[in-house]
Amino acid sequence: MVDLQSQxxxxxxxxxxxxxxxxxxxxYINGPYVKEFQADLENYLNVKHVIPxxxxxxxxxxxxxxxxxxxxDEVITVDFTFAATVEVIGLLQxxxxxxxxxxxxxxxxxxxxxxxITPKTKAIVPVHLFGQCANMxxxxxxxxxxxxxxxxxxxxxxxxxxxxxxxxxxxxxTIGHVGTTSFFPSKNLGCYGDGGAIFxxxxxxxxxxxxxxxxxxxxxxxHDVVGVNSRLDSIQAAVLKAKLPNLDAYCDAxxxxxxxxxxxxxxxxxxxxxxxxxxxxxxxxxxxxxxxxGKRDALHKHLLDNNIPNAIYYPVPLHAQKAYKxxxxxxxxxxxxxxxxxxxxxxxMHTELDTEQQGFISQTILNFLN
Ligand SMILES: Cc1ncc(COP(=O)(O)O)c(C=O)c1O
Numbered sequence: 001m002v003d004l005q006s007q008x009x010x011x012x013x014x015x016x017x018x019x020x021x022x023x024x025x026x027x028y029i030n031g032p033y034v035k036e037f038q039a040d041l042e043n044y045l046n047v048k049h050v051i052p053x054x055x056x057x058x059x060x061x062x063x064x065x066x067x068x069x070x071x072x073d074e075v076i077t078v079d080f081t082f083a084a085t086v087e088v089i090g091l092l093q094x095x096x097x098x099x100x101x102x103x104x105x106x107x108x109x110x111x112x113x114x115x116x117i118t119p120k121t122k123a124i125v126p127v128h129l130f131g132q133c134a135n136m137x138x139x140x141x142x143x144x145x146x147x148x149x150x151x152x153x154x155x156x157x158x159x160x161x162x163x164x165x166x167x168x169x170x171x172x173x174t175i176g177h178v179g180t181t182s183f184f185p186s187k188n189l190g191c192y193g194d195g196g197a198i199f200x201x202x203x204x205x206x207x208x209x210x211x212x213x214x215x216x217x218x219x220x221x222x223h224d225v226v227g228v229n230s231r232l233d234s235i236q237a238a239v240l241k242a243k244l245p246n247l248d249a250y251c252d253a254x255x256x257x258x259x260x261x262x263x264x265x266x267x268x269x270x271x272x273x274x275x276x277x278x279x280x281x282x283x284x285x286x287x288x289x290x291x292x293x294g295k296r297d298a299l300h301k302h303l304l305d306n307n308i309p310n311a312i313y314y315p316v317p318l319h320a321q322k323a324y325k326x327x328x329x330x331x332x333x334x335x336x337x338x339x340x341x342x343x344x345x346x347x348x349m350h351t352e353l354d355t356e357q358q359g360f361i362s363q364t365i366l367n368f369l370n
C-alpha cells in the first residue's frame with residue numbers, strides 16, 4: 001500500500017546525517033531536534049503551539065485530558081474511523097456518542113451531529129478521514145452555539161487546507177480548540193517509529209498540555225495534575241524535521257496519483273471515485289473507492305490474488321465492534337456507515353507510485369468489474 005523504502009532512498013543523506021547527529025549527541029530524549037521540529041511545524045501550520053508526543057492515540061487522549069473532560073461527559077465522534085478515536089474516549093471513561101457519516105466524503109454528517117447533542121455533550125471530535133477536512137465552519141458554529149469543545153482528529157489530513165466562506169484559509173488541525181495528529185510511518189508525514197503531536201492556538205491550554213504529556217509536571221518533580229509519559233523521541237524528531245520540507249510535495253504527488261486513478265475509473269458505472277468538498281483540499285492519505293455492484297469483496301480477493309495490495313478501511317463500524325457495542329445505538333442511525341463497510345476499498349497510495357503501476361492496477365480493476 002505504501003513504498004517507504006523508495007521514499008527513504010531520496011532523502012537518505014539528510015535523514016542519516018540527522019540521525020547520526022542524535023546518536024553522537026546522546027540527546028535521545030528532548031534533544032534539540034524535538035524543539036526544532038516543533039518550531040518548524042508551528043511555522044508550517046501557522047499555529048501558536050505544537051506539543052509533540054508519542055503517537056496519535058496519545059495525542060487524542062492528552063487533548064481530552066487537557067480540556068478537563070470528566071467521566072460521564074459525552075463526546076460525539078464518527079462511527080466510521082480508526083478505533084483510536086473512540087478508544088481514548090472509553091479509556092477516560094467519557095461517553096462516546098457515535099454518529100453517521102456522509103456517503104460522498106466519508107466525513108461526519110452534520111444533521112446526525114446536531115441530533116446527537118444533549119445537555120451532557122462536552123466535545124465533538126471530527127475526523128478528517130482519508131485526507132480531507134470535515135465541514136469545520138458548520139461544526140465550529142454548532143460548537144459555539146452549544147458551548148462545546150472541538151478536537152480535530154487530524155491523523156490523516158496533515159497538510160490539507162480548509163477555506164472558510166470569508167476566504168480565510170487554515171491548515172487542517174488548527175481550526176478547532178485543539179487538533180491532533182499521528183506520525184505513524186505510513187502517514188503523509190510519517191517518522192520511522194511512532195510519533196504524534198497536538199496543536200492549539202490557546203496559550204493556557206498549551207501550557208496545560210505540556211504538563212499532561214510530561215507526568216503532570218510543570219516544575220521538575222512537582223506533579224500538579226495526573227499526566228502521562230508521552231514523548232516524541234529525538235531520532236523521530238530528526239526524521240520528521242528532515243521530511244517536513246517535503247510534505248507539500250508529498251501531498252502533491254498523492255494528489256497526482258489520485259487524479260490518475262480517478263481519470264481511469266471515471267466512466268465506470270460500478271465505481272464511485274473520491275468526492276472532494278469545495279471547502280477543503282484533499283491530501284489523499286488514502287485513495288478510497290466505493291464499489292456499488294456488490295463485488296467489493298470479490299475485487300479485494302482478485303487484487304490480492306494478482307499481488308496488488310489493497311485494503312478495506314474500515315470493515316466493521318465502531319458501533320458494532322465488541323469493545324464499543326452499546327444498547328444506546330440503533331442500526332437505523334448508521335445507515336451510511338453500514339453501507340460503506342460493504343463498498344469501500346482503498347488502493348495503493350504513496351509518493352512513489354508511477355503511472356505504469358497505476359495503469360496496471362486500474363486496468364486489473366476495470367477488467368474484473370466489467
Ligand atoms: C483517524 C486516526 N486517529 C488516530 C490514529 C492514531 O494514531 P497512532 O497510530 O499514531 O496512535 C490514527 C492512526 O492510524 C488514525 O488514522
